[in-house]
Amino acid sequence: MDEHLGERLSAYVDGALDGAALAAAEAHLSACAECRDAVQGLRHVVALAHALDDRPPARDLWHGIAERIGAEGGAAVVPFARRRRFAFSIPQLAAAGLALSLLSAGAAGTAVHFLTGRAAPTGTAFVPFGALPVHLTAMATPYDTAITELEEILAVRRGEFDSATVRTVEASLRVIDQAIAQARAALVRDPNNPYLNGHLRSTLDRKLDLLRRAAMLPKVS
Amino acid sequence: MPREGLVSRPPMRIESAAGDPSEAADVARAAAGDSSAFERLYRRHAARIHSLVRRMVEGEADANEVTQDAFVRAWERLGTFRGESSFGTWLHRLAVNVALNWRKSAARSRRRFDEEATAEDLPGRRDAGAERMDLDQAIGRLPPGARQVFVLHDVEGFRHEEIAELMGVTAGTSKAQLHRARMLLRDHLER
Ligand SMILES: [Zn+2]
Numbered sequence: 001m002d003e004h005l006g007e008r009l010s011a012y013v014d015g016a017l018d019g020a021a022l023a024a025a026e027a028h029l030s031a032c033a034e035c036r037d038a039v040q041g042l043r044h045v046v047a048l049a050h051a052l053d054d055r056p057p058a059r060d061l062w063h064g065i066a067e068r069i070g071a072e073g074g075a076a077v078v079p080f081a082r083r084r085r086f087a088f089s090i091p092q093l094a095a096a097g098l099a100l101s102l103l104s105a106g107a108a109g110t111a112v113h114f115l116t117g118r119a120a121p122t123g124t125a126f127v128p129f130g131a132l133p134v135h136l137t138a139m140a141t142p143y144d145t146a147i148t149e150l151e152e153i154l155a156v157r158r159g160e161f162d163s164a165t166v167r168t169v170e171a172s173l174r175v176i177d178q179a180i181a182q183a184r185a186a187l188v189r190d191p192n193n194p195y196l197n198g199h200l201r202s203t204l205d206r207k208l209d210l211l212r213r214a215a216m217l218p219k220v221s
Numbered sequence: 222m223p224r225e226g227l228v229s230r231p232p233m234r235i236e237s238a239a240g241d242p243s244e245a246a247d248v249a250r251a252a253a254g255d256s257s258a259f260e261r262l263y264r265r266h267a268a269r270i271h272s273l274v275r276r277m278v279e280g281e282a283d284a285n286e287v288t289q290d291a292f293v294r295a296w297e298r299l300g301t302f303r304g305e306s307s308f309g310t311w312l313h314r315l316a317v318n319v320a321l322n323w324r325k326s327a328a329r330s331r332r333r334f335d336e337e338a339t340a341e342d343l344p345g346r347r348d349a350g351a352e353r354m355d356l357d358q359a360i361g362r363l364p365p366g367a368r369q370v371f372v373l374h375d376v377e378g379f380r381h382e383e384i385a386e387l388m389g390v391t392a393g394t395s396k397a398q399l400h401r402a403r404m405l406l407r408d409h410l411e412r
Pocket residue numbers: 003004005028032033034035036
């Protein structure tokens with residue numbers, strides 16, 4: 001008898017032999033129980049391999065990915081040591097229906113270096129939050145207005161915070177601003193996309209929330 | 222001897238997401254920088270990619286790292302995705318490359334197939350599900366080259382020519398490695 005089929009067994013199983021090679025293989029198989037047995041075993045392996053299931057990773061890997069791509073859900077959570085929950089919101093903003101025409105050229109997404117170097121706006125006094133001036137008459141830019149005001153407050157109060165807090169807030173704002181910029185870039189391509197509008201809105205909400213909490217931080221004595 | 226059509230058909234696991242409009246929208250958003258859209262893509266493809274990677278590299282920890290690498294790479298390169306294939310296919314191909322390069326850069330102690338040849342852990346009787354699980358574990362103990370060719374060819378449906386190109390070997394090497402892997406697995410299943 002010829003030598004066994006060896007590698008040609010796999011080619012045979014894969015239907016990759018033809019012509020004389022196929023005829024020779026079949027002739028060998030008809031006479032060789034060992035190779036016939038191997039064909040059966042190989043077919044079984046291949047069939048099992050085709051039927052293998054996918055299963056998800058044992059732990060969620062998104063967090064690590066999010067961190068590396070600078071996404072929210074990574075390091076974006078504001079890790080204030082004394083995190084406070086403030087009950088107030090800016091319901092007027094929601095009520096405004098969020099036309100989000102702020103997309104045009106708002107201040108909301110521009111770089112927020114309010115804690116760094118930027119001089120405090122003149123004449124900005126501490127504005128009590130209960131009276132946070134949401135200009136209902138200026139619904140076109142509700143977020144811009146609120147954000148600008150909060151930034152001004154923070155600029156004034158900057159010296160009252162310790163440097164670790166300043167760094168934390170700045171880092172968080174950079175992440176949020178990046179998300180805002182990304183959402184806007186996507187909206188430029190697809191302006192009427194409801195998901196993108198909602199995403200931008202929630203990102204802006206996050207920024208507002210962060211600014212509010214930062215502005216309400218107690219003074220370091 | 223009858224020949225079956227079954228085994229020469231590549232598995233059709235890559236194409237499930239092709240042409241899905243909601244996925245296409247998420248791809249576009251992610252390409253524009255929307256990480257939430259990218260997270261949805263991750264959720265959708267994590268099992269597929271992680272399963273591929275887990276079979277190509279050794280150990281869950283490495284598989285996790287390679288999976289994360291692959292998605293980070295995908296995020297960085299989304300701008301180059303032209304939609305010529307489905308996103309799933311594109312991502313899959315990218316993950317294959319990351320996994321193959323991982324092997325080259327990682328000098329790790331490897332558990333060899335033949336070091337594990339104990340028959341004790343064999344259950345007395347195996348149903349098809351248990352046998353597939355058994356195969357999955359056995360794949361992890363194949364020598365690296367044979368394992369990768371086997372996964373790419375028999376699990377993922379690549380052709381030898383494609384594997385040769387991906388791995389930088391000849392098609393003949395790919396064929397030889399495939400046969401070697403299959404025989405080892407056959408012996409394992411028939412212990
Ligand atoms: Zn023979």
